[in-house]
Amino acid sequence: MPVLLNRPHAARRAARYFVEQFSGRSLYAVKANPSPALLKLLYSEGITHFDVASIEEVRLVRNILPAAVLCFMHPIKSEAVISEAYHEHGVRVFSLDSMDELEKIERATGHAEDLTLCVRLKVASEFSQISLASKFGIDVDESTELLMRTRQTAEIMGICFHVGSQAMTPLAYVHALERVRTAIVEASVTVDIVDVGGGFPSIYPDMSPPSLNHYFSAIHRTFEDLPISYSAELWCEPGRALAAEYNSLIVKVEQRRGNELYINDGAYGTLFDAAHIGWRFPVQLIGSGSDPATTEYSFYGPTCDDMDHMAGPFILPENVKTGDYIEIGMLGAYGSAMRTKFNGYGSIDDYDVSDEPMASVYVGDNLDRTDRENVVSFPRV
Ligand SMILES: *Cc1c(COP(=O)(O)O)cnc(C)c1O
Numbered sequence: 001m002p003v004l005l006n007r008p009h010a011a012r013r014a015a016r017y018f019v020e021q022f023s024g025r026s027l028y029a030v031k032a033n034p035s036p037a038l039l040k041l042l043y044s045e046g047i048t049h050f051d052v053a054s055i056e057e058v059r060l061v062r063n064i065l066p067a068a069v070l071c072f073m074h075p076i077k078s079e080a081v082i083s084e085a086y087h088e089h090g091v092r093v094f095s096l097d098s099m100d101e102l103e104k105i106e107r108a109t110g111h112a113e114d115l116t117l118c119v120r121l122k123v124a125s126e127f128s129q130i131s132l133a134s135k136f137g138i139d140v141d142e143s144t145e146l147l148m149r150t151r152q153t154a155e156i157m158g159i160c161f162h163v164g165s166q167a168m169t170p171l172a173y174v175h176a177l178e179r180v181r182t183a184i185v186e187a188s189v190t191v192d193i194v195d196v197g198g199g200f201p202s203i204y205p206d207m208s209p210p211s212l213n214h215y216f217s218a219i220h221r222t223f224e225d226l227p228i229s230y231s232a233e234l235w236c237e238p239g240r241a242l243a244a245e246y247n248s249l250i251v252k253v254e255q256r257r258g259n260e261l262y263i264n265d266g267a268y269g270t271l272f273d274a275a276h277i278g279w280r281f282p283v284q285l286i287g288s289g290s291d292p293a294t295t296e297y298s299f300y301g302p303t304c305d306d307m308d309h310m311a312g313p314f315i316l317p318e319n320v321k322t323g324d325y326i327e328i329g330m331l332g333a334y335g336s337a338m339r340t341k342f343n344g345y346g347s348i349d350d351y352d353v354s355d356e357p358m359a360s361v362y363v364g365d366n367l368d369r370t371d372r373e374n375v376v377s378f379p380r381v
Helices: 008-021 036-044 055-064 079-089 099-108 144-153 171-187 212-224 240-246 272-276 364-368
Strands: 003-006 025-029 049-052 069-072 093-096 116-120 128-130 156-160 165-167 193-195 233-236 247-257 260-263 283-285 295-300 309-316 325-328 349-352
Touching: 008 025, 008 036, 008 212, 008 240, 025 240, 036 055, 036 240, 049 055, 055 069, 055 079, 069 079, 079 099, 093 099, 099 144, 116 144, 116 193, 144 156, 144 171, 156 171, 171 212, 212 233, 272 309, 283 309
Parallel strands: 003 349, 025 049, 025 233, 049 069, 069 093, 093 116, 116 156, 156 193, 193 233, 260 295
Antiparallel strands: 003 247, 128 165, 247 260, 247 325, 283 325, 295 309
16 A cells, blocks of 8 residues: 655644744645644644644644634534534634625624634636636725624634645735735724634745745735734735645556556556646656666556546656656645545555655745745735
């Protein structure tokens, strides 16, 4: 069976970076990787707030971390779920993007007066690899009435958005914050929290984003310039950036057919994104020493389904053979979390290791790179 490698030191380093460098509060987006061990170590590094999006995530985090602050940032919930979250698990922070949802929250919490409500705005996803633009969020043009009504119910009111996952330039946040500005001005409401969501990038083959400090400084400067009170808080909800470096995966080559490798994990397992959205993860052949990686391969997963195919290309030495092992990197976010039991696969072993992940946005040159495309200078666009 495939083996998942955990790198606690890499997740700790990521958490410390956000806690120390982001001038505001960082919520961990649990869906990226709900592993209890990861949740605990992020918490121990100062990530005390968690972005949860289902009642199962609420129960999970509450169970593991009784003192954590849970923020229910899914804008469409059932009343039963809101009620359980509020009354049984102490959830006070909810997001919404419609009048309907506001009324649900009011009813389900018994018209509570201690709510923090974040109105989710629709923003562009054009700078991100994975769109989160079409499903949730209210258009700025239509947000005035909702903001005014939410202000009446909320003890603390926020505005939130999500620029899409793996945002390749800080400009994504600057543009989104400009929409926040328009919404605030048009509704003339007091806003206590601005939550810039997730989307902070990690490093993958062909995807080398600018350093995170450029994202943070762009966000900080644009935030400071918003028409909000001096005491307003800045929040973010990283998932990928906190989790990506935490896991890699060791798979076995069960068979080689030309440049197609039949491996023991795939589209219904840890490699969902590699199959379904063609994501290219970094790879290395275990024990290949100095053999140069020169050959392009694609992978087939273990299930009987044609769709269980990862096109790559994944670059490995020319002499890969049946029985070899391959490490696939950067699977801590949306990798480990995607595993199913389809066709009898999905079991996995896991081990903690202390070597470095295949790439890190938190070490060496990557900590402050301005030599990459997409870096823009601020404060003005
Ligand atoms: C998925 C999600 C996140 C995390 O996004 P990343 O791109 O992994 O950082 C944060 N907030 C919300 C509301 C989400 O749906």
